[in-house]
Amino acid sequence: MTTINEAEAREAVLARNAAYDxxxxxxxxxxxxxxxxxxxxxxxxxxxxxxFDNAGSAVSAGFRACKRCKPERQQSQNKMVDVARYIEAHSDEKITLSMLSDRFELSSAHLQKAFSATFGLSPKAFQNGIRQQQFKSLLRDADSVTDALYAAGYGSTSRVYDNSNDQLGMTPGAYRKGAEGETIYYVSGKTQLGLLMLAATEQGVCFAMFGDTENELEELLKAEFPDAAINRASDHAHIDMWFQQIEQYLLADQPLPDIPVDLRGTAFQLRVWQFLQTIASGDVVSYSDVAIGIDKPSAVRAAASACAKNRVAILVPCHRVLRGDGGIGGYRWGVDTKRDLLALEKS
Ligand SMILES: [Zn+2]
Known part of the structure; x- marks a missing residue:
């Protein structure tokens, strides 16, 4: 390796230090x-x-790429981070795809595809987002939009869950699920997979559930957050936007962008839910993988129960967890919905 010595690399692997990705x-x-x-x-x-310095030398040494962390995508992602930084620095100018393609020596089609795969939105949407300040919630703890997006897991499928509290917008005292004194706004509507209700605090989406009727979902929302004031969103463009993004995703139209979530639960549940967010679309793991992933290899049943208590469907992808024997396992919103979601993500 050219840039760092082996002792440093060993330490980075031991600490699963994403800064070395x-x-x-x-x-x-x-x-x-x-x-x-x-x-x-x-x-x-x-x-x-x-x-190894890069995927090429690992492959020529006879190694196969890990399916979980997808190391072969890293280099393309680094280049996309450069593209994002460029857009960010020039967000007030007119930037066309062909300008970017000249500057970064990639075909327009490839650039568009690789950028969307890395960040979950097109270069144009990314620039719009910066302009409209829609990434405010991500910006709070980061120096730049790119850093915020990258830190939030766009650039790396493996978020470091121990350090993700800031990214998730949770304050240490906010684990109570009653959310007293808070206002939660919701929208609901038909999606490809049925009626979906999406509700958010100021921090992000705290509730995304499928159901049969709006009344039923509203009751469920009240039961989950008994101390919060609950209102239908009227002038909340970001909640509408998140709903549309999920809708597009369920139509297999668009990759899912990073939508901020506000998770409330026990410390154990939070670790499980944060771990679930590291599982890439198209991948599946078993309940024991989850238990191992949060460094509690014997807590398989507790991990499964935390998955079952997830209240943020899709964004906290508990549907990507299967039984150890490959069986579909349970799903809070029905096994058929789980199967549909997995089929969508496989395609
Ligand atoms: Zn790996």
């Missing part, structure tokens, strides 16, 4: 798989680690 990759000789430093897969013995 993009700087090197590591392979595990016993499994033949290579990963990013932040990969949440079970850790290998230090003596079995091998280090």
């Amino acid at each position: 993009g700087r090197f990759l590591f392979g595990v000789v016993t499994t033949g798989i290579f990963c990013r430093p932040s990969c949440t897969s079970r850790q290998a013995k230090p003596e079995n680690l091998r280090f």
